[in-house]
Amino acid sequence: MPKRGYHHGNLREALVEAALTLIEEKGPSGFTLSEAAKRAGVTPAAVYRHFEGREDLIAEAARQGYEIFADLMEYAYETGQPSALASFEATGRAYLAFARRYPGHYVAMFESGISINRTPELAMAANRASGVLEKAAEQLSEHIPPEKRPPAAMFSAHIWAMSHGVVELFTRGGAGSRSPFSAEDLLESGIGVYLRGLGLVPPDG
Amino acid sequence: MPKRGYHHGNLREALVEAALTLIEEKGPSGFTLSEAAKRAGVTPAAVYRHFEGREDLIAEAARQGYEIFADLMEYAYETGQPSALASFEATGRAYLAFARRYPGHYVAMFESGISINRTPELAMAANRASGVLEKAAEQLSEHIPPEKRPPAAMFSAHIWAMSHGVVELFTRGGAGSRSPFSAEDLLESGIGVYLRGLGLVPPDG
DNA sequence: TGTACATCAGTGAACGCGCGTTCACTGATGTAC
DNA sequence: TGTACATCAGTGAACGCGCGTTCACTGATGTAC
Numbered sequence: 001m002p003k004r005g006y007h008h009g010n011l012r013e014a015l016v017e018a019a020l021t022l023i024e025e026k027g028p029s030g031f032t033l034s035e036a037a038k039r040a041g042v043t044p045a046a047v048y049r050h051f052e053g054r055e056d057l058i059a060e061a062a063r064q065g066y067e068i069f070a071d072l073m074e075y076a077y078e079t080g081q082p083s084a085l086a087s088f089e090a091t092g093r094a095y096l097a098f099a100r101r102y103p104g105h106y107v108a109m110f111e112s113g114i115s116i117n118r119t120p121e122l123a124m125a126a127n128r129a130s131g132v133l134e135k136a137a138e139q140l141s142e143h144i145p146p147e148k149r150p151p152a153a154m155f156s157a158h159i160w161a162m163s164h165g166v167v168e169l170f171t172r173g174g175a176g177s178r179s180p181f182s183a184e185d186l187l188e189s190g191i192g193v194y195l196r197g198l199g200l201v202p203p204d205g
Numbered sequence: 206m207p208k209r210g211y212h213h214g215n216l217r218e219a220l221v222e223a224a225l226t227l228i229e230e231k232g233p234s235g236f237t238l239s240e241a242a243k244r245a246g247v248t249p250a251a252v253y254r255h256f257e258g259r260e261d262l263i264a265e266a267a268r269q270g271y272e273i274f275a276d277l278m279e280y281a282y283e284t285g286q287p288s289a290l291a292s293f294e295a296t297g298r299a300y301l302a303f304a305r306r307y308p309g310h311y312v313a314m315f316e317s318g319i320s321i322n323r324t325p326e327l328a329m330a331a332n333r334a335s336g337v338l339e340k341a342a343e344q345l346s347e348h349i350p351p352e353k354r355p356p357a358a359m360f361s362a363h364i365w366a367m368s369h370g371v372v373e374l375f376t377r378g379g380a381g382s383r384s385p386f387s388a389e390d391l392l393e394s395g396i397g398v399y400l401r402g403l404g405l406v407p408p409d410g
Numbered sequence: 411t412g413t414a415c416a417t418c419a420g421t422g423a424a425c426g427c428g429c430g431t432t433c434a435c436t437g438a439t440g441t442a443c
Numbered sequence: 444t445g446t447a448c449a450t451c452a453g454t455g456a457a458c459g460c461g462c463g464t465t466c467a468c469t470g471a472t473g474t475a476c
Binding site: 111 | 232233234315316318355356358359360362363365366367368369370371373374375384385386391392394395397398399400401402403
């Protein structure tokens with residue numbers, strides 16, 4: 001989106017993109033409103049035509065992240081249908097794929113310290129995303145005998161936690177990145193063992 | 206440690222403690238050298254008698270965290286002996302307990318963006334900590350039939366990831382904290398399902 | 411026990427910096443006639 | 444088609460702030476004699 005003279009044309013989006021790049025490069029605290037404005041080719045004051053301030057800009061970046069995230073999860077879910085198991089596995093993988101492909105969004109969503117309830121739009125987008133994972137878990141849980149069936153919300157939380165942990169520790173040179181295994185392999189095998197533990201996958205695989 | 210006149214007495218430790226409190230209260234980016242000095246009852250310049258600068262102070266806080274962490278894991282491991290399974294489960298639980306009891310240390314270690322290789326002392330402490338978890342995994346792995354035995358480093362990574370994910374998402378009012386389950390319950394049940402998947406725990410529990 | 415002196419932990423003033431935010435303004439755009 | 448005018452996106456200067464860091468200093472402590 002080239003700058004065209006005095007009026008930018010699409011400054012709002014340009015600012016969000018600059019913010020995402022900055023967050024990706026320098027982490028959530030390395031992001032500054034002034035630097036984002038500079039990268040968009042504009043004075044810091046211009047930002048206030050489109051956002052209430054620094055926090056509001058991060059919130060919008062996070063919101064867009066949740067929308068993309070929810071779309072990806074939804075698509076992954078549908079790809080696995082009609083198999084409940086395949087759908088569940090696919091949403092787990094989609095989590096890691098999202099973190100890889102949209103690192104700026106990921107950080108804005110999960111590491112910027114922004115509250116999910118900062119704006120109604122942000123809360124709605126976040127709810128839509130977690131709804132997909134819960135739906136997949138719900139459907140999967142019907143394949144477990146009722147008397148030994150854990151609550152669906154519980155194992156959707158387990159998968160979410162394992163996925164998040166793998167992203168934080170084993171991508172981007174984090175604390176555990178000297179591991180000999182790729183994040184993808186770790187998550188794939190981890191989910192595999194977990195689902196075997198639920199009795200949903202044959203003990204040999 | 207009361208201030209005693211012109212000379213503080215134990216400023217180095219007081220600064221680390223102030224830093225930990227600040228990090229706990231305001232997050233890693235909310236921590237400032239000046240504020241830590243103020244809380245220790247001292248001028249910002251005094252900090253430079255004991256640390257090279259801001260980063261060095263965080264690194265020391267993280268190092269102390271890894272030492273405590275390694276001690277706790279070691280202790281948990283020994284508590285579970287001679288049962289490999291009990292030891293492994295105990296180290297998983299110790300992870301969450303550590304995050305709860307030492308939130309400042311936890312954040313300094315895993316969320317401050319500090320590199321583990323910043324100082325040799327920090328790297329050594331971190332290695333000792335991960336060594337305990339790997340030892341537990343190694344020992345546990347001997348109870349799995351060799352032909353279907355995954356590498357020990359792999360399931361120590363799984364447990365680490367799940368623990369870390371549970372802490373990040375389900376403690377401290379994070380993204381998933383509206384969950385009806387406590388972090389402790391989630392981790393306990395998650396590890397349970399996982400170990401069942403490894404064939405180390407009877408299918409009914 | 412008393413005095414001189416070396417040590418060094420902490421002071422306080424100063425620095426340059428980049429930050430988020432405000433304000434009155436200017437100039438490009440698009441619409442009404 | 445041409446002109447007058449309203450709109451409003453972006454400017455640029457200014458603000459107060461707290462930051463990390465430096466420096467020459469001061470005064471408390473502890474040791475040698």
